[in-house]
Amino acid sequence: MEKINIGLIGLGTVGSGVLEMISNNQDKISNITGRELIIKTIVVRNVAKHREEVADDILLTDDVNDVINDPDIKIAVEVMGGINPAKQIITDLLNAHKHVVTANKDLIASHGDELAKIAHKNTADLVYEASVAGGIPILRTIVNSFAADEILEVKGIVNGTTNYILTQMQQKSWSYEDALKKAQELGFAESDPTNDVAGIDATYKMIILSQFSFGSHIALEDINIEGIQNIKLEDVTQAAKFGYTIKLLGIATRVGNGIFAEVAPVLVPSDHPLATIHNENNAVMVTGQAVGETLFYGPGAGGLPTANSVLSDIVSVTKNIVLGTTGNTFNNYQHESEPIDKSNVIYPYYLSLQMKDIPGQILKVTKLMTELGASFSQIVQTKANDTEARVIFITHSMSKDQLKTLKEEIAKFDSISLNAAYKVLEN
Amino acid sequence: MEKINIGLIGLGTVGSGVLEMISNNQDKISNITGRELIIKTIVVRNVAKHREEVADDILLTDDVNDVINDPDIKIAVEVMGGINPAKQIITDLLNAHKHVVTANKDLIASHGDELAKIAHKNTADLVYEASVAGGIPILRTIVNSFAADEILEVKGIVNGTTNYILTQMQQKSWSYEDALKKAQELGFAESDPTNDVAGIDATYKMIILSQFSFGSHIALEDINIEGIQNIKLEDVTQAAKFGYTIKLLGIATRVGNGIFAEVAPVLVPSDHPLATIHNENNAVMVTGQAVGETLFYGPGAGGLPTANSVLSDIVSVTKNIVLGTTGNTFNNYQHESEPIDKSNVIYPYYLSLQMKDIPGQILKVTKLMTELGASFSQIVQTKANDTEARVIFITHSMSKDQLKTLKEEIAKFDSISLNAAYKVLEN
Numbered sequence: 098m099e100k101i102n103i104g105l106i107g108l109g110t111v112g113s114g115v116l117e118m119i120s121n122n123q124d125k126i127s128n129i130t131g132r133e134l135i136i137k138t139i140v141v142r143n144v145a146k147h148r149e150e151v152a153d154d155i156l157l158t159d160d161v162n163d164v165i166n167d168p169d170i171k172i173a174v175e176v177m178g179g180i181n182p183a184k185q186i187i188t189d190l191l192n193a194h195k196h197v198v199t200a201n202k203d204l205i206a207s208h209g210d211e212l213a214k215i216a217h218k219n220t221a222d223l224v225y226e227a228s229v230a231g232g233i234p235i236l237r238t239i240v241n242s243f244a245a246d247e248i249l250e251v252k253g254i255v256n257g258t259t260n261y262i263l264t265q266m267q268q269k270s271w272s273y274e275d276a277l278k279k280a281q282e283l284g285f286a287e288s289d290p291t292n293d294v295a296g297i298d299a300t301y302k303m304i305i306l307s308q309f310s311f312g313s314h315i316a317l318e319d320i321n322i323e324g325i326q327n328i329k330l331e332d333v334t335q336a337a338k339f340g341y342t343i344k345l346l347g348i349a350t351r352v353g354n355g356i357f358a359e360v361a362p363v364l365v366p367s368d369h370p371l372a373t374i375h376n377e378n379n380a381v382m383v384t385g386q387a388v389g390e391t392l393f394y395g396p397g398a399g400g401l402p403t404a405n406s407v408l409s410d411i412v413s414v415t416k417n418i419v420l421g422t423t424g425n426t427f428n429n430y431q432h433e434s435e436p437i438d439k440s441n442v443i444y445p446y447y448l449s450l451q452m453k454d455i456p457g458q459i460l461k462v463t464k465l466m467t468e469l470g471a472s473f474s475q476i477v478q479t480k481a482n483d484t485e486a487r488v489i490f491i492t493h494s495m496s497k498d499q500l501k502t503l504k505e506e507i508a509k510f511d512s513i514s515l516n517a518a519y520k521v522l523e524n
Numbered sequence: 525m526e527k528i529n530i531g532l533i534g535l536g537t538v539g540s541g542v543l544e545m546i547s548n549n550q551d552k553i554s555n556i557t558g559r560e561l562i563i564k565t566i567v568v569r570n571v572a573k574h575r576e577e578v579a580d581d582i583l584l585t586d587d588v589n590d591v592i593n594d595p596d597i598k599i600a601v602e603v604m605g606g607i608n609p610a611k612q613i614i615t616d617l618l619n620a621h622k623h624v625v626t627a628n629k630d631l632i633a634s635h636g637d638e639l640a641k642i643a644h645k646n647t648a649d650l651v652y653e654a655s656v657a658g659g660i661p662i663l664r665t666i667v668n669s670f671a672a673d674e675i676l677e678v679k680g681i682v683n684g685t686t687n688y689i690l691t692q693m694q695q696k697s698w699s700y701e702d703a704l705k706k707a708q709e710l711g712f713a714e715s716d717p718t719n720d721v722a723g724i725d726a727t728y729k730m731i732i733l734s735q736f737s738f739g740s741h742i743a744l745e746d747i748n749i750e751g752i753q754n755i756k757l758e759d760v761t762q763a764a765k766f767g768y769t770i771k772l773l774g775i776a777t778r779v780g781n782g783i784f785a786e787v788a789p790v791l792v793p794s795d796h797p798l799a800t801i802h803n804e805n806n807a808v809m810v811t812g813q814a815v816g817e818t819l820f821y822g823p824g825a826g827g828l829p830t831a832n833s834v835l836s837d838i839v840s841v842t843k844n845i846v847l848g849t850t851g852n853t854f855n856n857y858q859h860e861s862e863p864i865d866k867s868n869v870i871y872p873y874y875l876s877l878q879m880k881d882i883p884g885q886i887l888k889v890t891k892l893m894t895e896l897g898a899s900f901s902q903i904v905q906t907k908a909n910d911t912e913a914r915v916i917f918i919t920h921s922m923s924k925d926q927l928k929t930l931k932e933e934i935a936k937f938d939s940i941s942l943n944a945a946y947k948v949l950e951n
Contacts, residue, residue, distance in 0.1 A: 118814050122672050128739070129671050129856050226669070232815040234669030241668065242653070242661030244556050245549050245835030312555070370821065373800050387545055388659040388832040391822035394797060401814040408672030408814075422847045429556050 098127060101415055102137040104164030104195070106186065107177035108147050111200055111227070112139070114404025115174060115411075116151075122408075130415045138164050161186050165193050172414055174407060175199040184208055191215045191223065196423060198410040200227035200403060206301035210314060213426045220424035222417055224410040229302045230255050230379040232402025233395040234409060239309040239383065240428060246385035248310040252348040255302040257377035257397035258293035259325050259345040261285045264375045266333045267342060273328055285377050295324035296345065296360040303347035303358055306381065311351060312432030315358050323361040332449055332517055335489050336364050339475065341447075342372040343519065355437030364447050364521040370394075371522075443494040445474065449517040450507070454486045458513060462490070465506050471495040491521060525554060528842055529564040531591030531622070533613065534604035535574050538627055538654070539566070541831025542601060542838075543578075549835075557842045565591050588613050592620045599841055601834060602626040611635055618642045618650065623850060625837040627654035627830060633728035637741060640853045647851035649844055651837040656729045657682050657806040659829025660822040661836060666736040666810065667855060673812035675737040679775040682729040684804035684824035685720035686752050686772040688712045690789075691802045693760050694769060700755055712804050722751035723772065723787040730774035730785055733808065738778060739859030742785050750788040759876055759944055762916050763791050766902065768874075769799040770946065782864030791874050791948040797821075798949075870921040872901065876944040877934070881913045885940060889917070892933050898922040918948060 103119075105112055119126070119134055127133055138156040140163065141147045151157050164173055165186075173195045177183055183204050190197050192215065199205065205212070205225050216223035226236050230253070239248070254260050258280060265276040277294070280286035292298050300322050307315050325345050336343050341364035349358040365372040370392050374380040379397030384390050396402040417423040452458040459476070466472060475491040495503075500518065507515050530546075532539055546553070546561050554560055565583040567590065568574045578584045591600050592613075600622045604610055610631050617624050619642065626632065632639070632652050643650035653663050657680070666675070681687050685707060692703040704721070707713035719725050727749050734742050752772050763770050768791035776785040792799040797819050801807040806824030811817050823829040844850045879885040886903070893899060900917045908914040922930075927945065934942045 114814070118672055121813075122674060125674065125857065125859075126672050128858060233818060234665055237668050238661055238665055241664050241840065242833070242836045244839040245545055245553050246832045247549060247552065368800070370797075370800060373795070373797060385832060386548075387541070387828040387835075389823050389826075389829055391660060391820070393818075393820055395818035396816050399816075402816055405673050405812060405815040406669070409669045412671040413668065420847070420849045422849060430552065431555060432552075 098131070098133045100133045100135050101172065101418065102135050102170045103411065104138045104140065104167065104170045104173045105136055106140045106161060106164060106173060106175045108139055108141045108150070109176065110400035111176040111403045111407065113150065114400035115176065115407050118401065118404050118408050126412060130412055131419060132415055134411065134415065137170055138167065140164060165189050165195070170195060171418060172196045172198060172411060174411065175201060176407065178203070180204050180207060187212055188215055191219050191221045194219050194221055196222040196414045196418070198407055198414060199225045200407055201225065202228035202298070202301045202305060206304040209305070209308065217424055217426055222414045222423045224413060224427045226410050227403045227406035229305050230381055231396055231398040232405055233379055233381060233393050233397070234406060235381045235393050236305070236309050236427070237409065237413070238393065243383065243385055243388070246387045248351070248383060248385050250348070250350045250384040251306050251310040251381065252346055253381035254344055254371060254374050254379050255347050255381065255397065256293055256299040256345060257379060258286045258290065259299070260374065260379070260397070261377045262294070263325060263328070263333070263343055263345065266328070266330055267337065270330060270334070272330050273326065294326050296322045299345060299347045299360045303349055303360060306347070307349040307356060307358055309428045309430070310349065310383065311356050311434060312430040313356060313434035315349070315356055319358070321359040321361060325362055327517065328362055329517070331487070335477065336447065337367070339364070339491060340367050341365060341521065342367050344371060346371070346522070350442070352437040352441050354435045356434050357437055357439070357442045362519045364519055366522065366524045369522065369524055439497045443496050445494050445521040445523065446492045446500060447517070447519045447521055448490040448492065448515065450488045450490070451481050451485050451514050451516055452488060453512040454484055455512070459488060461510060461513065462507070465503060466492070469495070469499045469502055471499050471503070525558070525560045527560045527562050528599065528845065529562050529597045530838065531565045531567065531594065531597045531600045532563055533567045533588060533591060533600060533602045535566055535568045535577070536603065537827035538603045538830045538834065540577065541827035542603065542834050545828065545831050545835050553839060557839055558846060559842050561838065561842065564597055565594065567591060592616050592622070597622060598845060599623045599625060599838060601838065602628060603834065605630070607631050607634060614639055615642055618646050618648045621646050621648055623649040623841045623845070625834055625841060626652045627834055628652070629655040629725070629728045629732060633731040636732070636735065644851055644853055649841045649850045651840060651854045653837050654830045654833035656732050657808055658823055658825040659832055660806055660808060660820050660824070661833060662808045662820050663732070663736050663854070664836065664840070665820065670810065670812055670815070673814045675778070675810060675812055677775070677777045677811040678733050678737040678808065679773055680808035681771055681798060681801050681806050682774050682808065682824065683720055683726040683772060684806060685713045685717065686726070687801065687806070687824070688804045689721070690752060690755070690760070690770055690772065693755070693757055694764065697757060697761070699757050700753065721753050723749045726772060726774045726787045730776055730787060733774070734776040734783060734785055736855045736857070737776065737810065738783050738861060739857040740783060740861035742776070742783060746785070748786040748788060752789055754944065755789055756944070758914070762876070762904070763874065764794070766791070766918060767794050768792060768948065769794050771798060773798070773949070777869070779864040779868050781862045783861050784864055784866070784869045789946045791946055793949065793951045796949065796951055866924045870923050872921050872948040872950065873919045873927060874944070874946045874948055875917040875919065875942065877915050877917070878908050878912050878941050878943055879915060880939040881911055882939070886915060888937060888940065889934070892930060893919070896922070896926045896929055898926050898930070
């Protein structure tokens with residue numbers, strides 16, 4: 098059987114998973130593609146450290162040129178991560194007419210369009226299923242199965258670390274700090290968790306999901322990003338009493354001929370499918386004009402699940418090599434988006450305020466709301482401490498502009514402070 | 525822009541959805557495929573009845589030869605349903621070198637392999653995403669995204685009618701008969717609902733899902749099939765008290781080098797993702813050796829959702845036409861399965877027995893179980909009527925053979941009858 102040689106760049110959790118899966122599932126892969134896949138070369142930073150893990154017939158090297166300059170290697174798999182030097186390496190690989198499979202969401206979200214052009218110019222494939230939601234095959238599904246439908250919204254839980262923390266806060270009544278510590282102990286959170294807990298990782302994934310769903314690139318600076326660092330256990334508990342579960346959601350919605358995108362904590366109705374996604378799992382909900390609501394659920398990270406997405410890319414590239422159809426862009430839908438009017442983006446909000454426990458405070462807030470043309474659907478008052486009350490409001494739908502003005506006006510009061518303002522998803 | 529002409533055979537709910545989607549989403553389809561899709565001809569039984577629905581530039585005919593013999597038509601879409609005459613029509617279309625898109629699960633489950641060979645011989649595509657779980661893009665996802673993984677199990681709710689009935693029984697405390705009547709009023713069940721409620725429809729879908737997941741054809745007669753017609757409200761209620769939701773599940777599991785497949789009512793833990801699939805929705809859970817558990821959820825039927833799957837097939841075929849890569853079989857994984865030893869298939873069971881309310885009855889059953897080497901984890905006794913008790917057991921895992929013997933032995937007692945025996949899914 099004809100062989101296809103692969104160069105693997107990076108041998109961390111995902112790289113090891115790719116190595117394991119290719120060796121375990123060679124029969125099925127050959128059955129489907131008619132080719133034998135061979136890992137010929139592996140590039141690592143420290144050769145000595147990985148010597149034991151790698152079979153002797155594989156070239157283990159610290160020089161990426163051993164892949165770039167090897168005419169026998171057809172497919173390069175980049176699982177080293179980070180933007181530099183990965184960007185230059187992938188550029189060089191594509192210019193050397195290698196097909197590239199990558200799991201690098203930061204790079205694809207930031208420079209995907211540029212790299213896709215280089216790939217196309219070289220009749221090379223550039224695919225990156227594993228860059229979003231690890232084990233969930235969402236990108237290829239959007240390409241193949243929503244090709245004729247208009248996607249109205251794509252939203253989901255696309256970061257496992259934050260979902261693990263929020264699940265533990267809810268189920269165990271832990272504080273954010275305790276849940277984060279546990280996540281770090283279990284390896285679900287890094288020692289510097291900022292990229293995850295501040296919502297950056299989820300935002301990169303939403304940029305890629307939006308490109309596939311709407312055909313347009315949204316710049317990082319056009320996305321509202323709020324992390325989970327300030328979520329208090331009392332808010333998780335209070336949300337549950339109202340019938341909601343707090344989740345870090347990425348939401349990208351078509352508004353007119355534009356797209357509104359946001360990553361933020363959201364109160365999700367407890368019987369909504371997204372509320373039932375626990376721990377490190379991910380889920381992406383795609384709403385199509387014709388098909389309605391669909392949901393794709395699976396492991397968001399982990400070596401083997403992510404490796405499975407890498408392998409599905411490798412098999413796809415292999416089929417293209419066999420059929421002579423390489424060089425087509427992974428996301429082939431292009432559509433110009435217009436700037437949106439944010440006053441059209443309306444949601445109910447969960448507002449948590451702390452105020453001096455003296456008469457007239459709630460009146461101040463309700464007066465403000467009335468002046469803004471907004472209103473409440475639920476109010477609960479509890480004791481915050483000896484001299485202050487905690488008052489929780491769930492509002493009717495209001496715009497971002499209304500919310501902004503409300504926040505500015507509340508900031509002017511000495512006796513009232515706004516501790517939290519989270520979107521509420523309706524069923 | 526180059527045009528691709530399509531012949532549409534059938535203009536029911538799905539056919540009308542296809543017509544509507546092609547006209548509404550022409551821009552996006554052209555953007556992706558570089559081709560304009562034209563419905564040139566529509567074949568219906570009664571031309572007069574449909575005249576008003578169809579634009580004048582489309583040929584509306586009752587003669588399928590107007591598609592088969594038209595050299596300008598490249599793709600035929602069969603949405604008439606049923607095995608005859610659909611089988612002959614699709615054979616003729618393929619032999620006339622038309623690519624065929626069909627939503628016909630009965631036909632594909634029964635004669636899919638034979639038709640795939642005819643398609644391949646004619647370098648024609650034969651694709652049928654819409655045949656399983658209407659709006660859920662599950663077949664193409666298995667082909668593309670599980671290509672390198674070994675699928676261990678595929679299970680799910682693949683019939684919307686029965687899921688609607690069971691959801692209503694649980695949520696409204698309706699009897700089976702009342703829920704069925706309501707489903708018929710709303711159009712979720714046909715006037716003769718046998719095909720749905722007896723599990724036949726779900727079985728056809730499981731046959732197709734198994735072919736894609738395991739590469740092997742399972743014959744209808746090798747599948748245990750049990751419908752929902754005998755489910756009592758009291759069992760739905762009792763299951764809920766134990767923490768379970770009764771769902772009609774199709775399950776196909778790899779056992780050694782064979783496959784065990786079954787369609788039957790199953791007690792699903794209430795916090796399991798499949799328990800949260802309500803009403804007419806469908807969901808398919810695929811468990812891969814590497815990827816773990818993934819779930820795909822969406823509308824199981826309906827004109828537009830199903831039409832979306834048909835359109836994803838049309839777009840896929842169009843891409844193949846453009847790339848010159850037609851004639852590859854939709855499911856390209858072939859793997860010989862061996863007969864399985866059913867004693868290896870073990871589940872806990874929910875058993876509902878009715879027995880004379882006199883001493884020693886439960887003892888008889890527990891003695892039987894002990895002789896079989898099986899045991900119980902939960903027992904609840906309630907009053908059935910003045911002289912009889914209802915006793916519900918949840919067993920520990922036992923084999924099909926043990927269950928069969930148990931049923932046979934219980935049948936020998938005059939004073940005890942077995943009203944229900946349902947599998948229990950563990951989390």
